[in-house]
Amino acid sequence: MAKYLLLKHYNGAPAPVNxxxxxxxxxxxxxxxxxxxxxxxxxxxxxGEFVAAExxxxxxxxxxxxxxxxxxxxxxxxxxxxxxxxxxxxxDVDSYERAVELTAELSAAPGAGGKPxxxxxxxxxxxxxPPTAADATCH
Amino acid sequence: xxxxxxxxxxxxxxAILVRRGADFAAAEDAVQEALIQAVGSWLSDPPRDPKAWLxxxxxxxxxxxxxxxxxxxGREERVAEEPVPxxxxxxxxxxxxxxxxxxxxxxxxxxxxxxxxxVGGLTTRQIAEAYLVPEATMGQRISRAKKxxxxxxxxSPGDVATVVRVLYLVFNEGYSGDVDLxxxxxxxxxxxxxxxxxxxxxxxxxxxxxxHARRPARTGSDGSLVPLADQDRRLWDTVLIAEGVQILQxxxxxxxxxxxxxxxxxxxxxxxxxxxxxxxxxxxxxWYDELVxxxxxxxxRLNRAVAVGEADGARSGLAALSGLDPALPRYTAxxxxxxxxxxDVRTAARLYAEAARQAPNTAERxxxxxxxxRLNAAQGQESGPASGSQGR
Numbered sequence: 001m002a003k004y005l006l007l008k009h010y011n012g013a014p015a016p017v018n019x020x021x022x023x024x025x026x027x028x029x030x031x032x033x034x035x036x037x038x039x040x041x042x043x044x045x046x047x048g049e050f051v052a053a054e055x056x057x058x059x060x061x062x063x064x065x066x067x068x069x070x071x072x073x074x075x076x077x078x079x080x081x082x083x084x085x086x087x088x089x090x091x092d093v094d095s096y097e098r099a100v101e102l103t104a105e106l107s108a109a110p111g112a113g114g115k116p117x118x119x120x121x122x123x124x125x126x127x128x129x130p131p132t133a134a135d136a137t138c139h
Numbered sequence: 140x141x142x143x144x145x146x147x148x149x150x151x152x153x154a155i156l157v158r159r160g161a162d163f164a165a166a167e168d169a170v171q172e173a174l175i176q177a178v179g180s181w182l183s184d185p186p187r188d189p190k191a192w193l194x195x196x197x198x199x200x201x202x203x204x205x206x207x208x209x210x211x212x213g214r215e216e217r218v219a220e221e222p223v224p225x226x227x228x229x230x231x232x233x234x235x236x237x238x239x240x241x242x243x244x245x246x247x248x249x250x251x252x253x254x255x256x257x258v259g260g261l262t263t264r265q266i267a268e269a270y271l272v273p274e275a276t277m278g279q280r281i282s283r284a285k286k287x288x289x290x291x292x293x294x295s296p297g298d299v300a301t302v303v304r305v306l307y308l309v310f311n312e313g314y315s316g317d318v319d320l321x322x323x324x325x326x327x328x329x330x331x332x333x334x335x336x337x338x339x340x341x342x343x344x345x346x347x348x349x350x351h352a353r354r355p356a357r358t359g360s361d362g363s364l365v366p367l368a369d370q371d372r373r374l375w376d377t378v379l380i381a382e383g384v385q386i387l388q389x390x391x392x393x394x395x396x397x398x399x400x401x402x403x404x405x406x407x408x409x410x411x412x413x414x415x416x417x418x419x420x421x422x423x424x425x426w427y428d429e430l431v432x433x434x435x436x437x438x439x440r441l442n443r444a445v446a447v448g449e450a451d452g453a454r455s456g457l458a459a460l461s462g463l464d465p466a467l468p469r470y471t472a473x474x475x476x477x478x479x480x481x482x483d484v485r486t487a488a489r490l491y492a493e494a495a496r497q498a499p500n501t502a503e504r505x506x507x508x509x510x511x512x513r514l515n516a517a518q519g520q521e522s523g524p525a526s527g528s529q530g531r
Contacts, residue, residue, distance in 0.1 A: 001248045001270070001312055048249070048280025051272050092272050094246045130364060130502040131311045132321050133350045 003051065003092050003126035004099040006106060008119065010058050012083030017118035018111045025112050036109045044091060044102070055087035090126070099123055144189060145177055147330070149260030152193045154232025161201050163239065164285040167257050169201035174260065176200075233258075234334045237327075238297020241305040242288050249284035250305045256281055258330075259323055269318045302331065303343045303399060310347050321351055332386075341390035342400030348383035349406035352376040363509075364502040368415040380410045401430040420450035437467050445473055453481035471497055472507055479514065488514035 022030065044050035064073040089106065093099050103121050111117035149170060156166035173196040177189075186192035240254040252270075255261045261269075267277035310324035328344040356370035365371075387403045405426045412418040427443035430436070440463055448456020456477045463470060475490035491511035498504035 001251070001308070003271075045273075045276055046279050046283075048252075048272075048276050048278075048283055050276045092248070092270070092276070094248050125499065127501045127504070128312075128499060130500045132354075133311050133346075 001092065001094060002096070002099070002128065003090065004096075005124045005126055006089040006091065006099075006103050007122040007124060008086040008088065009122065010084040010086045013120040013122065016107075016111075016120060018113070018115050020112035022111075029110065029112060029114060032110050032114065040106055040109075041089070044089075049091050049093050049098075049102070051090035051092050053087070053089040056085060058084060058086070096125075141189075142178075145174055145193075146260030148190050148193055149174065150233040150236045150258045151190065152197050153257055154236055155194050156197055156201055158232060159198065161198075162289065163257075164282075164289055165201055165204055166197075167285060169204055170197045171256070171262070172200045172204075173197035174262075234331070235297070237302045237331055239288055239291055240284075241297070241302040242291055243298070243301055244287050244291070245284055247305070247308055249280055249287065250301075251308050252277060252280050253284040253288075254305050254327070255309065255323070259327060261318060261323075265318050269320055299335065299337050299339060303339050306331070307343060307347075307399070310350075321347070321354070325351060338390040338393045338395045339397040339399050341386050342397055342403050345383040345387035345390065346399055346403035346406055348379045348386070349403060349410050352379035352383065352410065358502075362502075364506045366506070367409060372413065375410065380407075383407065384410070396429065396433065398430060398433045401426050401433060405430075418449070420446055424450045437463060441467055441470060441473055445476065448477045448480055453477050457481065468497075468499065469494070472503075475507075475510065479510075484514050484518060488518065 022033075025033070041050060041053050059077045061074045062076045062078070064075070066073045091099065091102060093102065100123060103123050107119050107121050108116040109119065152173070153163070153166050153170045156169060157163055161169070170193070173193050176196055177193065181189075236258055237254070240257050241250050245253065248270075252266055255266050255269075256263065263278045263281060264274050266281075267274040270277065272280075306324050306328050309327070310321050325344070325347050328340065328347060332340050332344050352375050353367075353370065355376065356372065356374040357365055359365050383403065384407050387400065387407055390400050391404070405423055408419050408423050408426070423446045424443065427439060427446050430439040431443060441460070444456050444459035444463070447459040457474075460470075460474060460477060465471070465474075471490050471494035475487045475494055478490060479487035488511050491507050491514065495504050495507035495511060498507055
């Protein structure tokens with residue numbers, strides 16, 4: 001039982017095999033892609049492995065504490081930002097192997113020509129509670 | 140309204156429904172509905188015989204559920220064919236439920252969820268909150284688990300080892316939530332131990348009691364992790380320790396050693412020491428030898444290396460560590476600890492920082508990064524006051 005975050009990137013990930021930007025797909029290909037994503041999430045819910053899924057807008061701002069009595073400092077968006085998260089899927093699975101298996105399925109989402117995108121998706125373990133019996137081993 | 144009683148009765152009532160001819164999945168659903176009704180009505184109108192009340196209401200729910208399903212004819216016929224046996228104690232049947240819910244065909248997370256619902260009497264929502272997943276997800280996990288075991292005959296003999304492992308998972312991988320999963324695992328292990336005389340069940344119960352006894356000392360007031368050596372031993376629960384030790388001794392006397400008894404023996408030796416310095420590390424190493432022999436587990440070898448480091452010195456500990464796979468969880472943390480004991484502060488600080496980056500949870504990460512910072516600050520003081528504040 002472990003939670004993983006599957007991260008999709010706008011940029012920052014290596015190029016996928018089927019590397020055609022979405023705005024050059026046919027409407028039908030876009031529909032099929034979105035349907036695949038919905039089906040994937042509902043399949044995970046059926047298998048009892050779904051926690052949450054969100055997409056985030058590509059453009060955001062950087063915010064910083066401005067100092068005592070001053071308003072927050074905002075900056076950006078920065079077009080040159082190297083790594084940009086597009087969205088995430090949060091899963092709860094029995095093993096790392098299962099997380100990898102599911103990520104690969106997600107990466108097979110259809111793109112241009114109805115062919116799998118082979119998108120690179122980042123898998124990150126989510127920090128858990130410490131095991132109850134850990135105090136003997138934690139030094 | 141006695142929630143503890145309701146939850147203790149849950150597996151017994153499921154077992155009675157199954158014995159009357161209900162299939163496990165439907166019986167389990169029916170009992171859950173009866174529990175919800177009990178919560179609603181017992182407060183104002185408590186029944187004289189709670190168990191009889193639950194059986195009656197759950198059986199009615201079962202018939203309702205059966206009728207409302209498309210396959211009702213087949214099911215009703217099957218139920219009608221089954222003779223309704225006389226009421227029995229329900230104890231043996233509860234035991235069979237433990238086996239069913241921990242069946243090897245289930246994944247660990249499914250077995251845990253099903254055990255907590257059907258044996259523990261928790262609601263899907265409580266289990267979902269305890270494991271920080273949506274209720275719908277947990278509901279699906281449980282219903283799939285029930286489907287998986289639907290072909291399993293409830294009277295086939297089960298493997299105690301699988302049940303023990305599932306209860307240990309509940310104990311060890313619980314999140315902090317509304318339900319105290321560690322306490323729940325102990326309750327279920329006590330209930331199991333009352334029904335089956337098996338040294339590993341006793342070993343598990345002893346192990347959990349001994350660890351639970353240390354819980355008040357495991358975290359500081361700020362929530363940080365306090366390692367065993369630094370714990371305030373006056374906070375340990377001596378009643379739980381005494382009970383754990385006694386259960387362990389009875390189990391060991393049967394001379395059928397298993398991994399949970401060995402782990403409990405190690406925990407008991409820690410519990411026995413008035414201070415960290417008084418710990419009998421030589422005996423602990425011997426128990427780790429047993430544990431390695433029993434399980435051949437790399438984690439046991441890693442923990443053994445720590446014990447060897449205490450018993451025979453850091454060099455011996457590092458030697459014991461040298462044959463192990465550095466990719467093991469907590470290998471780097473152990474290596475850092477042994478290097479510090481060996482006086483190699485620079486390497487230890489580097490390894491602690493590395494271990495912090497690999498830590499699987501925030502409490503350990505914070506603990507390890509503090510260790511790194513402590514050693515870096517000490518080195519900074521040695522080489523001059525300015526160097527310690529460099530970097531971030």
